[in-house]
Amino acid sequence: MSRQVRGNGSAACIVGIGQTEYRKWGGFNDRTEFSLACEAVKNAADDSGIPLTEIDGFASFANDFNESQLLQLGLGTGPLRFSGAQWGGGGAGACGAVALAKMAVESGVAQNVVVVRGLAQGQRGRFGQFRAGRPFSNFMSPFGLFGPPQMLALFAMRYMKQYNVTAEHLARIVFNARAKAKQNPSAIFHHAPPLTLDAYLQSRWISEPFRLFDCTLETDGACALLVTTLERARDLRQPVVRILAAAQGGNAGWGNGAIGTHTQPFDEYTTGNHAGNAQHLYAESGVGPEDIRVAQVYDNFSLLPFFALEDYGFCARGEAAEFIASGGIDGAAPRLALNTSGGHLAEAYLHGLNHVVEATRQVRGESTNQVADADLCLAVSSLGIAPTSALILGRA
Amino acid sequence: MSYLPDDVPAPDINADDAPFWDHVGQRRLTFQCCADCQYVQHPPTPFCPKCHSTRRNWIDAPEFGEVFTYTITHHPSHPSVKPSTPYNIVVVDYPELGHVRLISNMVDGNDIEIGMKVRLVWDEQGGRPMPRFERVVP
Numbered sequence: 001m002s003r004q005v006r007g008n009g010s011a012a013c014i015v016g017i018g019q020t021e022y023r024k025w026g027g028f029n030d031r032t033e034f035s036l037a038c039e040a041v042k043n044a045a046d047d048s049g050i051p052l053t054e055i056d057g058f059a060s061f062a063n064d065f066n067e068s069q070l071l072q073l074g075l076g077t078g079p080l081r082f083s084g085a086q087w088g089g090g091g092a093g094a095c096g097a098v099a100l101a102k103m104a105v106e107s108g109v110a111q112n113v114v115v116v117r118g119l120a121q122g123q124r125g126r127f128g129q130f131r132a133g134r135p136f137s138n139f140m141s142p143f144g145l146f147g148p149p150q151m152l153a154l155f156a157m158r159y160m161k162q163y164n165v166t167a168e169h170l171a172r173i174v175f176n177a178r179a180k181a182k183q184n185p186s187a188i189f190h191h192a193p194p195l196t197l198d199a200y201l202q203s204r205w206i207s208e209p210f211r212l213f214d215c216t217l218e219t220d221g222a223c224a225l226l227v228t229t230l231e232r233a234r235d236l237r238q239p240v241v242r243i244l245a246a247a248q249g250g251n252a253g254w255g256n257g258a259i260g261t262h263t264q265p266f267d268e269y270t271t272g273n274h275a276g277n278a279q280h281l282y283a284e285s286g287v288g289p290e291d292i293r294v295a296q297v298y299d300n301f302s303l304l305p306f307f308a309l310e311d312y313g314f315c316a317r318g319e320a321a322e323f324i325a326s327g328g329i330d331g332a333a334p335r336l337a338l339n340t341s342g343g344h345l346a347e348a349y350l351h352g353l354n355h356v357v358e359a360t361r362q363v364r365g366e367s368t369n370q371v372a373d374a375d376l377c378l379a380v381s382s383l384g385i386a387p388t389s390a391l392i393l394g395r396a
Numbered sequence: 397m398s399y400l401p402d403d404v405p406a407p408d409i410n411a412d413d414a415p416f417w418d419h420v421g422q423r424r425l426t427f428q429c430c431a432d433c434q435y436v437q438h439p440p441t442p443f444c445p446k447c448h449s450t451r452r453n454w455i456d457a458p459e460f461g462e463v464f465t466y467t468i469t470h471h472p473s474h475p476s477v478k479p480s481t482p483y484n485i486v487v488v489d490y491p492e493l494g495h496v497r498l499i500s501n502m503v504d505g506n507d508i509e510i511g512m513k514v515r516l517v518w519d520e521q522g523g524r525p526m527p528r529f530e531r532v533v534p
Contacts, residue, residue: 130405130474138407138417139439142526143499144400145485146473154487158465161510205470205482253445261439262465262487266495269464 009231012102012243013396016050016226016236017357018043022188022348025218026122033222037066037118038074040222048226049237050112055226057082057113059100061093063127063351066118082110086248086389089259090127090148091298091382094352096389099246101227111228117353118222126218136260148259148300149215153207155258155384156303159270160209163318167209169325170302171200173338174213174345176330177299181342184368188217189346209303216300216344223350223357230396240396241363244376245284247277250386258384271317272307272383277390282313285392287376289313292392294337294362294371295378296355299344305329307383309336312390340369352381356391363393398521399503399528400483403476406522412440415454423518425457425527427496436493457490457498460532463512464489464497484508488529504530 018040028036045052055077058068068083082104086093094117101113121127130146145151159165178195181187195213203212233240250257250273254264257273264273282288289312297308306320314336315323323329329338341347341358348354359377361367367374379391409417416439419426428437430444431451443450464487472478484506488498502508503517514529 128473132405132408136439137405138409138413140499141405141474142400142407142521143485143501144404144469144474144477144480144483145499146477149471150467150469150473150485153467153469154465154485157467158510205468207471208468255439261497261499263438263497 009229010106010108011230012105012227013230013233014225014241014243014360014393015228015233015238016044016048017224017360018045018047019186019223019354019357020221022186022219022221024188025126025220028120028122028220033118033120033123034066034070034074036120036220036222037071037116040118040224041071041075041114041116044114044224044226047238050226050228052076053078055112055114056080057101057104057110059084059097059104059113059115060117061086061097061351062088063090064117065124066116071114071116082113086387088387089256089382089385091300091352092385092388093248093381094356094389095246095379095381095391096248096387098225098227098243098356098391099248099389102243102246105227105229111232113227114224115227115353116222116224117350119350120220121218122220128218135256139261149210150207151259152301152384153210154262156209156301159303159306162270163321165306165321167201168197169321170214171197172324172330173299173302173305174200177339177342177345179330180340180369181346184341184347187342187347188219189342210301214302216349217346219349221348221350223354225356225360233396239364241360242394242396244287244392244394245281246391247280248387248389249276250388251276254386257386272304272311272388273386274308274311274380274383274388274390277388278312281390281392285394287392292336292376292378294340294374295380296339296341296343296359297380298352298355298382299339300349300382302345304383305338308380311383312378312380337369337371340367340371355379359391359393363395398519398526399501400480400521401476402522404521405474405476406524412442416440419454420525420527423525425516426454427457427493429453429455436496438496438498457516458492459516461488461490461514461516461529463508463510463514465510466508468506482506486529488514498527501528502530503528
């Protein structure tokens with residue numbers, strides 16, 4: 001997607017990360033979603049050492065109300081030179097927003113671009129509920145198909161039957177997230193009591209095959225990243241984290257995929273629609289799945305990481321359950337450490353942007369579940385929908 | 397009595413969708429079909445995605461389809477369906493029409509299997525006919 005047109009010094013880097021406190025949805029009654037977004041941006045700027053007045057761009061993705069011109073006013077940032085957002089379903093564009101920031105700084109359009117997600121579902125309504133005006137709702141709502149839990153359940157059911165995936169396989173993803181949250185003081189489930197397999201299996205159905213604990217947290221909070229060029233990053237406070245590659249897109253004929261009419265191409269139905277992103281990321285970065293040992297993957301429902309394992313080549317199609325069952329993502333020395341902040345299942349639900357914040361921490365060496373010598377980290381936004389997006393971060 | 401309550405959100409019909417819902421009003425389930433290349437498309441689009449023709453026809457769905465995937469929903473994500481939980485949602489596939497697919501429900505219970513053969517039946521919801529399905533017992 002992006003080409004380095006101005007030499008290595010213009011290569012995009014993440015130089016600041018920031019977040020607010022994360023609370024269960026409805027947890028911030030005395031503050032607006034906007035004020036949470038502003039706080040996260042301020043924290044990211046402070047983390048980097050770049051003054052707010054030097055921020056000249058904002059990038060975001062779908063379902064965002066904290067628009068660039070409002071943030072510019074609210075934060076007192078300088079003249080605006082870039083403002084852009086990726087279309088598509090909520091969580092598919094977090095990495096895509098970072099991809100936009102990368103393009104903006106590498107092309108020289110802007111110098112210091114913020115990516116932010118503020119979410120206060122207590123104020124804006126819950127994403128899992130019926131919302132008027134979803135694309136294709138004419139062909140969904142009259143049949144009781146209202147929100148992502150049911151939409152993704154349809155997608156999950158076919159995959160699980162096709163490849164003999166069981167609840168115990170899904171539980172492994174949930175337990176991994178809980179274990180990681182235990183070490184992450186910012187995680188909403190940091191103090192949650194341990195979840196047993198029995199309690200998981202006995203938790204109520206939301207939409208089969210998803211039980212309560214297969215479903216994301218619903219959060220009020222915000223997080224942000226600040227992107228600038230390598231040239232500038234070298235003079236700043238933090239270890240330099242390069243955006244080695246970024247991609248957004250999806251195959252032809254998908255429409256909204258699993259959050260739409262489920263009419264994506266027959267042969268691709270049980271994939272994450274990330275194959276094109278994977279090809280692009282590996283070509284642009286020059287690394288392959290064999291080089292990557294930690295990944296942050298969108299997990300609003302427990303099955304979604306399975307698609308990333310397959311689309312990004314950590315295992316073959318249909319083999320993610322076996323990869324997971326054989327200890328591929330958890331335990332002392334997994335092949336691929338997964339969702340080391342706790343992800344959406346146990347840290348917070350910020351539409352995939354908290355996954356990118358955690359990917360940055362891994363490459364800096366600052367995660368509370370640090371993978372030793374994690375010089376690369378893959379971040380993958382939502383799967384089975386379109387357009388999707390992903391990043392590979394690496395040490396400069 | 398309809399499978400789902402009458403106050404489930406009704407379609408908010410636009411010009412691209414209108415023929416589909418007009419036909420549904422006449423108890424005809426139809427899919428858009430390109431007049432030039434015969435590609436069958438759902439949901440409706442202004443251009444044929446295969447040959448880009450704007451000459452759009454409509455064809456009647458076959459009597460039988462098969463369950464492509466399904467879910468049983470226990471949590472009401474809209475207040476209207478509270479009395480209906482647990483209810484099913486199915487995606488019905490028509491292999492002979494290039495795997496065109498339709499979201500709907502089975503009216504005869506939640507014991508559903510992928511690949512199951514199903515027959516189109518007409519239900520009525522909020523004063524409007526609704527295309528739904530029942531199992532075909534072999």
